[in-house]
Amino acid sequence: MGTVRLKVDPDKDLFLKRDYFDNQFFSFGSFEVQGHKMDYLFHMESFQLPGQESRLLSHFAFLDETLGEYAEMTQVQDLEGIRIDPERFAIRLPDAEISGDMNKLHIYARMDYLTLDVDISPYRPVLPLSEDGVFPDKDLDLTGFSYPYCLTTGKLTLANSVMLVRGDSWYVRTWQRKLPRMLFAQKALSKMLEKKMTKEDGMMLRGMMCFVMSDYSVLDICFSYRDGKETSVGSLMYSNGNQVKLDIPPLAPAVLDFLAKVDDEPQTPLIFKMDFENPQLRVRTGIIPKRQEEIFKTLPDFHFFEGLTKMHGRNEKDKLTGYCYINIMGCP
Secondary structure, three states: OOOOOOOOOOOOOOOOOOOOOOEEEEEEEEEEEEEEEEEEEEEEEEEEOOOOOOOEEEEEEEOOOOOOOOEEEEEEEEEEHHEEOOOOOEEEEOEEEEEEEEEEEEEEEEEEEEEEEEEEEEEEOOOOOOOEEOOOOOOOOOEEEEEEEEEEEEEEEEEOOOEEEEEEEEEEEEEEOOOOHHOHHHHHHHHHHHHHHOOHOEEEEEEEEEEEEEEOOOEEEEEEEEEEEEEEEEEEEEEOOOEEEOOOOHHHHHHHHHHHHHHHOOOOOOOOOOOOOOOOOOEEEEEOOOOOOOOOOOOOOEEEEEEEEEEEEEEEOOOOEEEEEEEEEEEO
């Protein structure tokens, strides 16, 4: 069998692609500071909704697991008003920044009394979105890669206290050329009513999940669902950097069940249960998603949420714990 040609170049593809509908930059991770277990999520995304100018989303969330304290901030600004360096990778806002190169990325995020100022450096091989980096659903036209383990060093400022940070992060970069059908929420809903389709048949979804587990392995999953058909890719990376492709069980039914209940029961959890045979792996996670109202106010039927949550499971020998990043979007 021939080697699959990788269609991503982490150094070149790090830069924002202005002629694409969507660019996403994620960084999330965990570390201990003065005996406290802490998690963070940093997300920048450029996007263009129908009939609107290109915009940039900046989202920062922080969790002190020890105290159970959580804070987050989301900002959306016009892309044209933001300075983006064309020669050196740098996207800077007053309260957020991502810059550098794939040897060392700089992440800066600030809200109220809290500032995170860290550098992340990969020490595991690149993990493409699929074998070649292109998601197999051609209508989605999604390409990307990630670095599941990045050494994370810098400082955390809480109120007037400055503390040194040392831990791990996962960095994700994706981009999308085509405007997904799911963004035309009102049009899609009208078609659904005309054809008298069921909600499940008419729903369109896209999801991403990244698991960091206590045996130092990571699980990366991306899936799409439209017209009753689900497409997915998944990879397991071991601590030595070796990667294994996985057959992903259906994930859309859990999301559809959640969306059917959430309007009437806002505290409905979204729960995923996955069992794999080769290699033997069991993963369980759940989250009570908060819809990102700030981004898609003009599309009331569009659901978008992301967050960090805990996971547990089991491999062939041992029980597993860890954390998981979940990103789901969809509409009728």
